Amino acid sequence: MPGGRLTDQDRRQIAAGLAEGLGFAEIARQLGRPTSTVSREVARNGGAAEYRADEAGTSTWRRARRSKPAFPAVAPSGDQHGRDPRAMREFTEQFVALMVQTGLPRMAARVLAALVTTDSGTLTAAELVRLLAVSPASVSKSVAYLEGLELVRRERERPRGRERYLIDDDVWLQTWMTSARTNLMLAETAQRGVEVFDPATPAGARLEHMARFFAQLSEDMTGGGLTESTVRDVLTALAALVHAARPLAVDELAEALGWPEERVVDALRDAEKHPDLTGPVAVSRTEDGDCTVVAAPDRLTAAQREALSSERRMSRSRA
Numbered sequence: 001m002p003g004g005r006l007t008d009q010d011r012r013q014i015a016a017g018l019a020e021g022l023g024f025a026e027i028a029r030q031l032g033r034p035t036s037t038v039s040r041e042v043a044r045n046g047g048a049a050e051y052r053a054d055e056a057g058t059s060t061w062r063r064a065r066r067s068k069p070a071f072p073a074v075a076p077s078g079d080q081h082g083r084d085p086r087a088m089r090e091f092t093e094q095f096v097a098l099m100v101q102t103g104l105p106r107m108a109a110r111v112l113a114a115l116v117t118t119d120s121g122t123l124t125a126a127e128l129v130r131l132l133a134v135s136p137a138s139v140s141k142s143v144a145y146l147e148g149l150e151l152v153r154r155e156r157e158r159p160r161g162r163e164r165y166l167i168d169d170d171v172w173l174q175t176w177m178t179s180a181r182t183n184l185m186l187a188e189t190a191q192r193g194v195e196v197f198d199p200a201t202p203a204g205a206r207l208e209h210m211a212r213f214f215a216q217l218s219e220d221m222t223g224g225g226l227t228e229s230t231v232r233d234v235l236t237a238l239a240a241l242v243h244a245a246r247p248l249a250v251d252e253l254a255e256a257l258g259w260p261e262e263r264v265v266d267a268l269r270d271a272e273k274h275p276d277l278t279g280p281v282a283v284s285r286t287e288d289g290d291c292t293v294v295a296a297p298d299r300l301t302a303a304q305r306e307a308l309s310s311e312r313r314m315s316r317s318r319a
Helices: 008-019 024-031 035-044 053-065 085-101 106-116 125-132 136-148 171-197 202-221 228-244 250-257 261-273 302-318
Strands: 122-124 153-156 163-166 281-285 291-295
Touching: 008 024, 008 035, 008 053, 024 035, 035 053, 035 085, 085 106, 106 122, 106 125, 106 136, 106 163, 122 125, 125 136, 125 163, 136 153, 171 202, 228 250, 228 261, 228 281, 228 291, 250 261, 261 281
Parallel strands: none
Antiparallel strands: 122 163, 153 163, 281 291
16 A cells, blocks of 8 residues: 555566666556655665665665664764764764765765774775674675775785775765866867767767867866866965965975975965865965965855954954
8 A cells, every 4th residue: 555565566566677677666556655765765776777676675674674863973972972872873864865876886985984983994805794783795895886986995904814995085076076187088089979970960069069068177177277286286275375364375285295485376366266176265475475365256255254354343342
């Protein structure tokens, strides 16, 4: 019945519908169920490409048998930092759901979520098995998948020799640049197609439109041709200025970072040329030519700046 649990027969019908290329709405109509019931069932069990009726039924039975949550990382009263365990679990589940929507297999999404939400950012295979209540084979397969996407890497512990899986701090930058390179490859491939099919033909014109689209997308993502190392230098220089909390001369910044002065000059110049890269802050120069960071001009209104300046003056007078 529409409000009840899915039966094994329902799941076989869902699998058959997916194999035929039917959409969730059509499958749901055939079952007499809400579309959301079918979409949740498929998302919970590997997505449309990996959905298997028998495995889905087994997974549902296991979930029903388990009384503990998927990510039982903290005690009911909260963790040592006073964080709300329920809110942490809800966020983790939302993170998994979002990753599944972007095309990540559910098990890989759960492994990624566990690593992202662990304070250390690193877990062993045994820790992932216990945390997620899954088999070692499932963890191994998911880690290999995430490695292929350059989201996770392995490190071997010494002297015990155990493998640990971890996420680097710049993993999202690496992912962004990888995506930009993929878009550039699509643009180059489409452009070769234009030459083969002739831009005057409908197929050639379609490929030319595709080439322009992905070339522009790649350029936008890389800040007009910035490399991964250049982006990293810009962000490091900004972080140094924020940490210093005072204007610094180029030679001071170079000495603190252990860089040649030319590298610092290039990073600051790129930060000024690409304000979209520096986010809510921007590089500013003092009258003496020293560098500091200020709020980006487009982030605050004149009224907001005045209110904040007034608050600062009041704080100083109270002190």
